[in-house]
Amino acid sequence: MNARMREPRGRLFLTILLALFLSVVPLPAWLDDVRPAFLVLTVLYWSIAAPRAGGIAVGWISGLALDIFQGSVLGQHALALSLVTYIAVREHQKIRSKPVFQQSLIVMGEIFIYEFIVFAIDGWTGHTLYGPLHWLQILTSAAIWPIAAALLGRSHAPR
Amino acid sequence: MAAYGLGATNRRLTGHGSAPGFRFTLYAIVSIVVMVLDQRGGWLNQARFLLQAAAYPLQLAVSSPSAAWAWIKETTQSREALRAENTRLRLRESELALRALNYEALAKENAQLRGLSHALPPIADRWLIGEIVNVELTTLRQRLLLNRGTTNGVFEGQAVLDGWGLLGQTIHTGPWSTEVILVTDPEHAVPVQIERTGLRTIAVGAGNEGTLALPYLPANADVKVGDLLITSGLGGVFPAGYPVARVAEVHRDAIQPLAQVRAVPLARIDRDREVALVWFKDERTNNPDIQPQPTPAQPKTPATSAAAPQGAAAAAPTVPAKATPPPAAATPPAAAPVKAKAAPPPKTPPKAAPEDEAEDAVK
Numbered sequence: 001m002n003a004r005m006r007e008p009r010g011r012l013f014l015t016i017l018l019a020l021f022l023s024v025v026p027l028p029a030w031l032d033d034v035r036p037a038f039l040v041l042t043v044l045y046w047s048i049a050a051p052r053a054g055g056i057a058v059g060w061i062s063g064l065a066l067d068i069f070q071g072s073v074l075g076q077h078a079l080a081l082s083l084v085t086y087i088a089v090r091e092h093q094k095i096r097s098k099p100v101f102q103q104s105l106i107v108m109g110e111i112f113i114y115e116f117i118v119f120a121i122d123g124w125t126g127h128t129l130y131g132p133l134h135w136l137q138i139l140t141s142a143a144i145w146p147i148a149a150a151l152l153g154r155s156h157a158p159r
Numbered sequence: 160m161a162a163y164g165l166g167a168t169n170r171r172l173t174g175h176g177s178a179p180g181f182r183f184t185l186y187a188i189v190s191i192v193v194m195v196l197d198q199r200g201g202w203l204n205q206a207r208f209l210l211q212a213a214a215y216p217l218q219l220a221v222s223s224p225s226a227a228w229a230w231i232k233e234t235t236q237s238r239e240a241l242r243a244e245n246t247r248l249r250l251r252e253s254e255l256a257l258r259a260l261n262y263e264a265l266a267k268e269n270a271q272l273r274g275l276s277h278a279l280p281p282i283a284d285r286w287l288i289g290e291i292v293n294v295e296l297t298t299l300r301q302r303l304l305l306n307r308g309t310t311n312g313v314f315e316g317q318a319v320l321d322g323w324g325l326l327g328q329t330i331h332t333g334p335w336s337t338e339v340i341l342v343t344d345p346e347h348a349v350p351v352q353i354e355r356t357g358l359r360t361i362a363v364g365a366g367n368e369g370t371l372a373l374p375y376l377p378a379n380a381d382v383k384v385g386d387l388l389i390t391s392g393l394g395g396v397f398p399a400g401y402p403v404a405r406v407a408e409v410h411r412d413a414i415q416p417l418a419q420v421r422a423v424p425l426a427r428i429d430r431d432r433e434v435a436l437v438w439f440k441d442e443r444t445n446n447p448d449i450q451p452q453p454t455p456a457q458p459k460t461p462a463t464s465a466a467a468p469q470g471a472a473a474a475a476p477t478v479p480a481k482a483t484p485p486p487a488a489a490t491p492p493a494a495a496p497v498k499a500k501a502a503p504p505p506k507t508p509p510k511a512a513p514e515d516e517a518e519d520a521v522k
Contacts (some may be wrong), residue, residue, distance in 0.1 A: 001500060025221045026294055060186045068214045071331060071338055072196040079190035086183035125198050128299045
């Protein structure tokens with residue numbers, strides 16, 4: 001119980017809100033395709049760093065929020081994000097012990113899974129949310145992971 | 160990694176190997192159920208409505224950078240620029256006022272000619288200006304968010320116009336906000352008519368290029384670059400006769416049965432800041448002008464051809480534009496008014512006279 005009190009819930013909430021903001025803020029079309037998946041990165045970070053603070057619920061709720069903002073089928077991003085959160089929470093100790101470069105690769109795989117689920121549900125529902133260039137964001141997200149993790153780590157590391 | 164400062168709390172998780180798996184299964188099932196419900200039949204409309212309301216503050220925050228930029232640009236505009244704009248707008252305003260006068264006269268004349276003085280072609284009954292809060296113009300999604308919602312009376316499937324043409328229609332409404340799907344969205348199609356020939360077809364959004372495609376025109380269809388496309392009124396969402404786009408490119412391929420036609424929307428999709436949500440006269444079910452009309456019109460024998468479409472339109476007020484506009488705007492207008500002209504004078508002789516005067520006065 002004692003440990004529970006120290007969970008960084010407030011910072012988790014704030015950073016996720018900020019990430020959601022960054023994910024939906026309108027950008028020019030060419031920039032939009034390479035915009036890193038800020039929300040996924042943040043959720044992944046918290047599920048690795050503090051899996052008990054939020055866990056899969058955080059992923060699911062953030063995904064639902066993204067669904068509302070993007071006007072997609074409700075549950076689409078929620079399902080994708082809760083799956084990658086689940087993987088991250090389950091393997092958080094292994095991921096955490098890896099050097100940053102390898103973490104980036106793992107994040108790349110996670111975001112690929114995420115994108116693939118979103119893409120598959122698009123196909124099922126007959127909507128088209130993203131173009132083919134959107135897959136580029138897997139690379140940009142992986143590239144930005146070390147910076148994002150460092151910034152987020154600074155936000156809650158014990159002083 | 161040193162950044163993860165909470166190792167102590169997480170060590171306890173090792174005992175819970177199966178818990179995350181169970182919880183994930185739960186969330187996955189919930190997601191799938193929600194998706195199915197949302198996709199089939201829209202049972203989640205109420206939930207979406209509430210969630211949209213909850214999301215609105217953040218959506219406002221998201222649009223704040225561009226709003227701030229627009230504000231800065233506006234406040235730092237020079238006096239000369241403002242004055243020039245002012246004179247330009249004043250000129251345009253007087254021009255539009257004149258045109259409105261002319262339009263009223265024409266509408267009356269038209270109604271009189273058709274003998275349908277109570278069933279004018281759908282005219283905008285009420286306007287509501289909405290401000291664009293957020294714009295999403297990506298390759299595959301062309302959407303707007305407006306700062307008007309159901310508290311202002313906005314409903315789903317409402318036509319949205321700007322000063323130049325048709326912009327789109329509303330798809331998701333929240334209490335204070337509304338999502339608009341633009342005519343250029345690839346998931347949007349609008350029934351149109353080529354103004355010059357009356358040929359009806361469907362214009363489908365082409366996404367990021369900001370154009371519309373007319374994919375269902377045969378290669379020998381009479382369509383030329385520069386043709387104006389107007390709404391045909393079929394489908395019941397948009398009223399007939401509103402300008403949509405101008406044909407920009409016609410490509411005929413000898414081996415393809417269909418012509419490839421592109422049109423550029425007249426609405427200034429990427430420059431608008433305010434748009435109009437429109438209520439049309441006969442979209443309202445409680446319109447007293449239209450309901451009583453079919454009963455006296457039907458027994459009248461000489462005007463049957465003109466009265467029939469009107470009766471059909473009045474009988475189904477929810478899909479008003481379906482029956483009337485195509486015969487009126489297409490080739491037969493020469494025949495219809497002649498027949499109708501004989502009918503109205505005995506019907507309403509005192510009413511016709513002042514209308515004639517009004518027209519003469521304007522001319």
